[in-house]
Amino acid sequence: MHSIYLDNVLGFFLLFLSPRNGSAFRRCNALDVVLGTGLVMASELCKTISEAKLERHKNLFLNYRNLHQFPLELLKDEGLQYLERLYMKRNSLTTLPENLAQKLPNLVELYLHSNNIVVVPEAIGSLVKLQFLDLSDNALEIVCPEIGRLRSLRHLRLANNQLKYLPAEVGDLRELQTLDISTNRLITLPERLHMCLSLQYLTADRNHLWYVPRHLCQLPSLNELSMAGNRLAFLPLDLGRSRELQYVYVDNNIHLKGLPSYLYNKVIGCSGCGSPIQVSEVKLLSFSSGQLTVFLPAEVKSIGTETDHVLPLQELAMRTLYNTYYRFLKVPRVLLNTWRLLDLNFLTPISLPKSLLELLHCPLGHCHRCSQPMFTIVYPKLFPLRETPMAGLHQGRTTVSFVAYCCSTQCLQTFDLLS
Numbered sequence: 001m002h003s004i005y006l007d008n009v010l011g012f013f014l015l016f017l018s019p020r021n022g023s024a025f026r027r028c029n030a031l032d033v034v035l036g037t038g039l040v041m042a043s044e045l046c047k048t049i050s051e052a053k054l055e056r057h058k059n060l061f062l063n064y065r066n067l068h069q070f071p072l073e074l075l076k077d078e079g080l081q082y083l084e085r086l087y088m089k090r091n092s093l094t095t096l097p098e099n100l101a102q103k104l105p106n107l108v109e110l111y112l113h114s115n116n117i118v119v120v121p122e123a124i125g126s127l128v129k130l131q132f133l134d135l136s137d138n139a140l141e142i143v144c145p146e147i148g149r150l151r152s153l154r155h156l157r158l159a160n161n162q163l164k165y166l167p168a169e170v171g172d173l174r175e176l177q178t179l180d181i182s183t184n185r186l187i188t189l190p191e192r193l194h195m196c197l198s199l200q201y202l203t204a205d206r207n208h209l210w211y212v213p214r215h216l217c218q219l220p221s222l223n224e225l226s227m228a229g230n231r232l233a234f235l236p237l238d239l240g241r242s243r244e245l246q247y248v249y250v251d252n253n254i255h256l257k258g259l260p261s262y263l264y265n266k267v268i269g270c271s272g273c274g275s276p277i278q279v280s281e282v283k284l285l286s287f288s289s290g291q292l293t294v295f296l297p298a299e300v301k302s303i304g305t306e307t308d309h310v311l312p313l314q315e316l317a318m319r320t321l322y323n324t325y326y327r328f329l330k331v332p333r334v335l336l337n338t339w340r341l342l343d344l345n346f347l348t349p350i351s352l353p354k355s356l357l358e359l360l361h362c363p364l365g366h367c368h369r370c371s372q373p374m375f376t377i378v379y380p381k382l383f384p385l386r387e388t389p390m391a392g393l394h395q396g397r398t399t400v401s402f403v404a405y406c407c408s409t410q411c412l413q414t415f416d417l418l419s
Helices: 002-017 024-054 122-126 145-149 168-172 214-219 313-329 332-340 353-363 409-414
Strands: 059-061 086-087 109-112 131-134 155-157 178-180 201-203 224-226 247-249 259-261 265-270 286-289 292-294 377-384 403-408
Touching: 024 059, 122 145, 145 168, 286 377, 292 377, 292 403, 313 353, 377 409, 403 409
Parallel strands: 059 086, 086 109, 109 131, 131 155, 155 178, 178 201, 201 224, 224 247, 247 265, 259 403
Antiparallel strands: 286 292, 377 403
């Protein structure tokens, strides 16, 4: 156990042997003090762990211990079978032991805030009872796919690291309620994140994200979304359609000029958005009304106007397929069985290219007036925030507009933001 402090002792040893630090006598006395301090700290650590093991403690606090490696006492013999919460904040750990789950099988909460851990090892996936994992303020570059095996995990904190991506297996965390991935280097979010059906709080501030996946609008429990300080230029059409989502923070996304009208009357943060840049600087489809311009999601193929009374053929076909498909799903089981006996081939599964099939399951958005699903074309209408009753809340710190995305000229003409 004394070896834990070897690096520090060696550093002090070299320092005090320097000729600039006085006589050899004073240097030897100082070294004795350092060695003595290290031995005392090691002795206290052993005592703390031994007591926890003997008295079957459920909580163990090892914060601020200057640990460079995982204490061997924790891993000896059968480990700490009764331990549920382990606090090891503000140490100098660089990795986790492979047999962590074997020695601490009942661990429910693990706090490793402010260490020097670079990789979350595969062994983390064996902590099957873990509900809270805090790896904030480390040096993380990789999170292993095995993290998806933590099926009991409810809170995951990965803020202030060096992550460039997260594994798709994060989407397997069906009990996850809180995810904090702020202050990393993420360009995209995990592709299956929308499968975290219990997710309530998602914080992804200060990354390099340039879009919010529209699938996130399907999260049934999401209450707060924070994506401030990224590179967002647009938001999904359906963001805010869920009644559960009440707080959205997108401050300091300078290219962001439009907010879906679903966010009206919800708590939003949008200071520092909508800087006066030229449209040509961002290669996205844009819509202008007077002096106002907003960028539209990349999936939007065309923009309709009040004079367009005929839908494009692809849009009309997709809407018809969608309505037929979901009407079929609502057919009573008894009637379905009858149709199967008749061998009606028009009820066979729909065969479409993968991109169109995905669009069918997750439309581009729903009309802000009548909730009709939209797939390729939208009819937008702008409402400058400064001209709404919400202007006083933002005091001129933003130039964004609310955007109503409608499905037809009729809905466009009859949409009223204040109603």
